[in-house]
Amino acid sequence: MIWFTFILGSAVSYVISVFFSDLKDEYYAHGAKNVHVRFTIVLVKAIAYVGVYPFLSDIFVLQFCILCWRCCRSIRCLRVEVEKSTVREFDVPAQMKIVSSELKIMAILEDLQKVFSLPSFLMFATHYCACSSLLGWLVLGELRSAIKTFQTAFYFGSSFACLVAYLWVPGKLPVEMNKLKEAFRQKSRLRWIFLGSHQEEDVFEKAFCGKEPLVITGFNIVSFRQSSILAVIGTILSYTLLLVH
Numbered sequence: 001m002i003w004f005t006f007i008l009g010s011a012v013s014y015v016i017s018v019f020f021s022d023l024k025d026e027y028y029a030h031g032a033k034n035v036h037v038r039f040t041i042v043l044v045k046a047i048a049y050v051g052v053y054p055f056l057s058d059i060f061v062l063q064f065c066i067l068c069w070r071c072c073r074s075i076r077c078l079r080v081e082v083e084k085s086t087v088r089e090f091d092v093p094a095q096m097k098i099v100s101s102e103l104k105i106m107a108i109l110e111d112l113q114k115v116f117s118l119p120s121f122l123m124f125a126t127h128y129c130a131c132s133s134l135l136g137w138l139v140l141g142e143l144r145s146a147i148k149t150f151q152t153a154f155y156f157g158s159s160f161a162c163l164v165a166y167l168w169v170p171g172k173l174p175v176e177m178n179k180l181k182e183a184f185r186q187k188s189r190l191r192w193i194f195l196g197s198h199q200e201e202d203v204f205e206k207a208f209c210g211k212e213p214l215v216i217t218g219f220n221i222v223s224f225r226q227s228s229i230l231a232v233i234g235t236i237l238s239y240t241l242l243l244v245h
Contacts, residue, residue, distance in 0.1 A: 053130075054158040060123055061162045064116055065169040068216065071112070072169070074105050075176040082183045087191045098184065099208050109173065109214050121218030124166050128236070130159040135240045163232060170216040171226035177213035185209050 078101055085094060134156040138149070216224045 053126075054155060054162075057123060057126065058158060058162060060119070061127075061165055064120060065165050067112055068170045068173060071105055071109055072172045072176050075102075075173070075180055078102060078105075079176065079180040079183050082180065082187055085187065087187070087194050090187050090191055095184075095188075095208075102180070102208065106214060109216070113214070113216055117217065118219050120166070120216075120224075121221055124163070124218050124222055127159040127162045127166075128232070131156060131163060131236050132240050132243075134159065135236065136244050139240065139244050164229060167224050167229045167232065168226055170224040171228070174213035174215050175226065181209045181213075 078098055082090070082098060134152055137152050138156065218224065
C-alpha cells in the first residue's frame with residue numbers, strides 16, 4: 001500500500017503540474033511567441049521541478065524501505081525456521097546456522113546504517129518540513145485555485161507517506177528481531193526441559209538473546225521506530241496550527 005501511494009502520488013503530481021498548472025501566467029514569463037515553444041518551455045520546467053521533488057525523494061525513500069523490508073523478511077524467515085524446528089532438530093548445528101545467518105543480516109544492516117544515515121536524516125527532515133508547510137497552506141486556504149489546492153494536497157500526501165514509510169518499514173526491524181530472539185529462547189528452553197541442556201547451547205542462547213536489536217537511525221538524531229508515528233503526526237499538527245494561528 002505504501003509503494004502504491006508513492007507511485008500514485010508522484011504520477012498525479014506530474015500530471016497536475018504539467019497539464020493543470022496556470023500556463024497562461026507562465027507564458028508571459030518567457031519571450032517565446034510560438035505557442036508550441038512556450039508550452040515546451042513550461043513542460044520542461046514543470047518536469048524538472050517535480051523531478052527533484054517529490055519524484056526523486058520518493059524514489060530514495062522507496063529504495064531505502066525496500067532494503068529494510070528485505071532484511072526484515074530475512075529475519076522473519078529465520079523466525080519461521082526456528083518455530084518449525086522440532087526440539088530434537090534444534091541442536092547445536094541448527095543453532096549455529098541461525099546465529100550465523102543473523103550475524104550476516106546484522107552486518108548488512110550496519111552497512112545500510114552507515115550508507116543511509118545522513119541522507120535518510122536529511123530526507124526525513126525535508127519531508128517533515130514539507131508536511132508542515134503544505135499543511136499550513138491547506139489550513140490557511142490562501143491558494144489561488146482549486147487546482148493549486150489539489151496539487152498541494154497531493155504533495156502533502158506524498159511527503160506524509162514518506163514519513164510514515166520511514167518510521168514503519170525500518171521500525172519493523174527491531175520488532176522482528178525481538179520476535180526471533182523470543183522464538184529462539186522458547187525453543188532452547190523446550191529443548192532444555194525435554195532433552196536437557198548442554199554448555200554450548202547455553203552459550204548460544206546467551207550470546208544470541210542478550211544483544212539489543214539494532215534500531216535504524218538518521219544520523220543518530222532520529223530513531224525510525226513504529227511507536228514514533230503518532231508522535232510525529234501530533235508534532236506536525238500542533239506546530240503547524242501553532243504557527244498558523
